Amino acid sequence: MSKPVLAACAAALVGLSAGPAPAQSSVTISGYLDIGIWRDTARTWQVGPIQRSFITLSGVEALGGGLAATFSLSHRFDPSTGDAEGGNKPFFHGESTVGMKGRWGSVQFGRRLDAMYKNDWEYDPWANFDRIASPAWDLWHLNFPSDPRGNGGTPEFGRLNNGIFYDSPNLPGCPCTRAGRSRRSRVTGTGRGWELSDMPGVRSPPWRRMARTAMATPTPFWA
Amino acid sequence: MATHGKNSNGDTDTFLGLKAGFSRFEVMGVHDVSKAGPSTAKATTLGATYTMNVTTFRLGWGLVDVDGVKAEKLLGVGAVYALSKRTSLYADFAHKIFPTQSANTYGLGIAHGF
Numbered sequence: 001m002s003k004p005v006l007a008a009c010a011a012a013l014v015g016l017s018a019g020p021a022p023a024q025s026s027v028t029i030s031g032y033l034d035i036g037i038w039r040d041t042a043r044t045w046q047v048g049p050i051q052r053s054f055i056t057l058s059g060v061e062a063l064g065g066g067l068a069a070t071f072s073l074s075h076r077f078d079p080s081t082g083d084a085e086g087g088n089k090p091f092f093h094g095e096s097t098v099g100m101k102g103r104w105g106s107v108q109f110g111r112r113l114d115a116m117y118k119n120d121w122e123y124d125p126w127a128n129f130d131r132i133a134s135p136a137w138d139l140w141h142l143n144f145p146s147d148p149r150g151n152g153g154t155p156e157f158g159r160l161n162n163g164i165f166y167d168s169p170n171l172p173g174c175p176c177t178r179a180g181r182s183r184r185s186r187v188t189g190t191g192r193g194w195e196l197s198d199m200p201g202v203r204s205p206p207w208r209r210m211a212r213t214a215m216a217t218p219t220p221f222w223a
Numbered sequence: 224m225a226t227h228g229k230n231s232n233g234d235t236d237t238f239l240g241l242k243a244g245f246s247r248f249e250v251m252g253v254h255d256v257s258k259a260g261p262s263t264a265k266a267t268t269l270g271a272t273y274t275m276n277v278t279t280f281r282l283g284w285g286l287v288d289v290d291g292v293k294a295e296k297l298l299g300v301g302a303v304y305a306l307s308k309r310t311s312l313y314a315d316f317a318h319k320i321f322p323t324q325s326a327n328t329y330g331l332g333i334a335h336g337f
Contacts, residue, residue: 029337030336030337031336031337032334032335032336032337033334033335033336033337034332034333034334034335035332035333036313036330036331036332036333037330037331037332038315038328038329038330038331038332039327039328039329039330040328041319041326041327041328042326043326046330050313050315050330050332051332051334114228115226115228116226116228116236116238119224119226120224120226120238120240120253122224122240122242122251123224123240123241123242123251123252123253123268123270124251124253124268124270124283125249125251125270125271125272125281125282125283125299125301126281126283126299126301126315130301130315132299132301132315132316132317132328132329132330133281133283133297133299133300133301133315133316133317133328134283134299135268135269135270135283135284135285135297135299136253136268136285138285138287138295138297138319139255139266139268139285139286139287139295139297140238140253140255140257140266140268141236141238141255141257142257142264142266142287142289142294143234143236143257143258143259143262143263143264144228144230144234144235144236144257144258144259145230145232145234146228146230147230147231148230148231148232148234149231
């Protein structure tokens with residue numbers, strides 16, 4: 001092939017690659033595995049999860065101008081048997097959302113922890129994540145399933161189906177670092193929650209960061 | 224954190240949580256009132272953590288009153304030892320008091336995040 005032809009081909013390739021820059025995107029696999037041996041209040045020894053176990057597939061795609069598309073799919077399971085967690089719970093019990101985020105915060109659509117359950121764990125030494133010793137696990141929200149029919153017609157304590165969820169960005173100069181609102185609109189009724197959460201300046205030890213990672217919602221979107 | 228929620232059945236929950244950190248200590252407290260029809264549950268919990276190198280000690284106490292009956296009191300203690308940023312070993316113990324009985328529960332576990 002002659003040099004001019006080579007030069008023409010090279011120019012054509014340069015021209016082809018000079019279009020809009022491809023969007024940056026990433027997909028992350030994360031998860032948490034927990035298993036233990038314990039004696040329950042019925043004085044029976046058990047082997048299985050003391051906390052919770054899950055695997056999460058999440059992603060983000062930059063759309064330009066600070067805007068990004070996001071998704072998250074989180075499956076909860078029992079590591080002692082490999083079975084999905086609970087018979088009535090959906091396969092992506094932990095979370096199933098798609099949405100957008102930007103400087104204005106984020107919006108997700110689907111199934112996710114509501115505003116209250118998403119943030120309350122900060123106020124329990126076990127991060128509301130331990131069936132043996134956590135006061136939160138046993139005592140909070142006793143009369144409040146977030147979605148009374150959210151798990152195949154049975155109550156769900158924590159998440160909303162068919163939800164629209166908004167999380168604000170951190171608010172400078174405000175003692176609150178997050179504000180959230182969730183709403184469920186269906187024939188079956190509406191549910192909503194809001195909160196101003198978190199006190200500033202609280203140090204996060206490694207185990208708490210781990211617990212944060214372990215919460216059913218992944219951190220990159222709103223933590 | 225102050226939160227109020229209402230679900231599709233009309234049940235409500237009002238949650239107030241406070242937390243403060245002092246060096247290696249964290250202390251926290253919560254008052255939670257949930258209502259479903261005529262039933263009201265009032266939960267109060269207190270907690271503390273102390274971190275020493277890679278070990279964190281945890282202490283928690285709580286009480287829930289359901290329609291005037293102390294449905295459960297709980298005292299929990301535990302420790303978590305971080306083998307790495309991803310893997311930890313932990314031990315927990317709790318004494319739980321119910322209206323007609325009390326029980327101890329305890330265990331050991333391992334957790335790995337990735």
